[in-house]
Amino acid sequence: MADYFVGSKEYFPGIGKIKYEGPKSDNPLAFKYYDAEKVVGGKKMKDHLKFAVAYWHSFCADGTDPFGASTIIHPWKTDAKTPMEGAEHKLDAAFEFITKLGAEFYAFHDRDIAPEGETPAESEKNLIAITDKAKKYQDATGVKLLWGTANIFTNPRFLNGAATNPEFGVVALAAAQIKAAIDATIKLGGAGYTFWGGREGYMSLLNTDMKREKDHLAKFLSIARDYARKQGFKGAFYIEPKPMEPTKHQYDFDTETVIGFLRYYGLDKDFRLNIEANHAELANHDFAHELETAAAAGLFGSVDANRGEPRNGWDTDQFPNSYYETAAAMLSILKVGGFTTGGLNFDAKIRRNSVDPADLFIAHIGGMDAFAAGLEIANRVITDGKIAGFVKNRYSSFDSGDGAQFEKGGLTLEALSGIGTKAGYGKTGLTSGKQEYLENIFNQYLLGL
Numbered sequence: 432m433a434d435y436f437v438g439s440k441e442y443f444p445g446i447g448k449i450k451y452e453g454p455k456s457d458n459p460l461a462f463k464y465y466d467a468e469k470v471v472g473g474k475k476m477k478d479h480l481k482f483a484v485a486y487w488h489s490f491c492a493d494g495t496d497p498f499g500a501s502t503i504i505h506p507w508k509t510d511a512k513t514p515m516e517g518a519e520h521k522l523d524a525a526f527e528f529i530t531k532l533g534a535e536f537y538a539f540h541d542r543d544i545a546p547e548g549e550t551p552a553e554s555e556k557n558l559i560a561i562t563d564k565a566k567k568y569q570d571a572t573g574v575k576l577l578w579g580t581a582n583i584f585t586n587p588r589f590l591n592g593a594a595t596n597p598e599f600g601v602v603a604l605a606a607a608q609i610k611a612a613i614d615a616t617i618k619l620g621g622a623g624y625t626f627w628g629g630r631e632g633y634m635s636l637l638n639t640d641m642k643r644e645k646d647h648l649a650k651f652l653s654i655a656r657d658y659a660r661k662q663g664f665k666g667a668f669y670i671e672p673k674p675m676e677p678t679k680h681q682y683d684f685d686t687e688t689v690i691g692f693l694r695y696y697g698l699d700k701d702f703r704l705n706i707e708a709n710h711a712e713l714a715n716h717d718f719a720h721e722l723e724t725a726a727a728a729g730l731f732g733s734v735d736a737n738r739g740e741p742r743n744g745w746d747t748d749q750f751p752n753s754y755y756e757t758a759a760a761m762l763s764i765l766k767v768g769g770f771t772t773g774g775l776n777f778d779a780k781i782r783r784n785s786v787d788p789a790d791l792f793i794a795h796i797g798g799m800d801a802f803a804a805g806l807e808i809a810n811r812v813i814t815d816g817k818i819a820g821f822v823k824n825r826y827s828s829f830d831s832g833d834g835a836q837f838e839k840g841g842l843t844l845e846a847l848s849g850i851g852t853k854a855g856y857g858k859t860g861l862t863s864g865k866q867e868y869l870e871n872i873f874n875q876y877l878l879g880l
């Protein structure tokens with residue numbers, strides 16, 4: 432049996448299964464650091480990293496930008512006579528790509544995988560037909576669905592938003608899509624279902640009732656959750672924060688904003704965060720800051736692994752390549768105990784001028800290698816324990832005595848103030864944070880020395 436899947440025709444001829452060849456390899460189509468079966472910190476790399484291929488960027492995006500037409504030719508699109516035939520070919524290409532790459536998961540929007548029909552019923556029929564086929568492919572290959580979602584932002588009918596649209600009719604049409612997308616996700620055994628707020632936000636406060644829109648969003652998410660649970664969905668629901676783009680102000684601005692929203696509306700038992708690196712950057716946060724914020728609230732879920740271009744402030748969705756950043760991210764992920772339902776989804780696209788079919792492989796290989804290296808670095812940081820030990824010691828005055836009493840809630844403000852007054856100023860507080868020292872040792876781990 433071939434170690435990869437080929438459907439009606441081979442869409443990436445000349446490229447076989449991508450193998451691990453090690454850091455000295457000069458084969459662009461081989462992994463340098465990602466060695467799926469290698470055990471790091473008691474777990475196989477593939478089980479730590481849980482890579483997913485994003486359907487929309489990899490098999491739909493064609494290099495179009497606001498200044499120019501498509502540049503990337505997808506043969507699965509050009510060789511089809513009807514949109515449904517195109518969707519079938521795309522599925523063939525997707526499973527061939529995913530299995531050749533050796534990713535274990537994928538993620539899709541309803542409209543990535545199946546075309547919209549003339550009516551909501553026809554759209555649902557299309558989705559059912561294609562996902563029935565996807566189920567067969569999953570069973571045959573072992574590839575799994577990390578999460579499903581609905582695209583309720585591209586079609587012009589969503590120009591004023593979906594769940595937060597001022598017109599009830601649009602909210603209902605969004606529901607038709609979400610319901611069908613949830614059904615498809617359940618059928619495919621999806622581990623999660625994601626809500627990225629598409630156009631859920633506003634462009635101008637002059638035409639917006641913000642309170643009403645947020646209430647609608649919460650109501651919509653609650654009934655979607657209730658429906659999915661009723662249908663037996665046991666997986667996680669994710670909210671994916673993003674501060675702006677396409678609207679001026681997205682309601683799911685950043686992780687902290689989403690946590691507040693989920694708690695205010697009582698949704699924090701079922702929903703967690705899907706954190707995207709590029710969105711963190713747009714919100715002026717470090718990627719790891721967003722991960723730690725979610726972890727601290729007990730709401731860490733999954734990751735959209737990409738990167739932005741720090742100097743232009745767009746959602747450029749590039750493939751991750753900074754080992755420093757992937758190491759920092761993996762450190763936060765390992766500290767919270769790793770993924771349960773989530774994984775690393777490459778919500779990333781090749782550049783408009785990356786027009787060779789091999790470029791899609793090369794981009795994913797680089798991203799997987801970057802996270803594999805990041806995992807090794809983070810594991811070295813944890814195993815050595817120097818940084819964690821420093822942090823633990825930094826808070827040690829709360830481990831016993833009055834400090835411990837304070838943590839337990841055993842001190843009133845009068846009592847606490849009395850302790851301070853009695854101790855006096857002295858040199859209290861003049862303790863080095865040792866940032867540069869810690870940065871230097873992090874860099875030692877980075878180079879594996």
Ligand code: XLS
Pocket residue numbers: 540580625627671673707735746778
């Ligand atoms: C867009 C988002 C989107 C979600 C899925 O910026 O990242 O791709 O991940 O709807």
Ligand code: NI
Pocket residue numbers: 627671707735778
């Ligand atoms: Ni994303």
Ligand code: NI
Pocket residue numbers: 707709710746748778
């Ligand atoms: Ni994005």
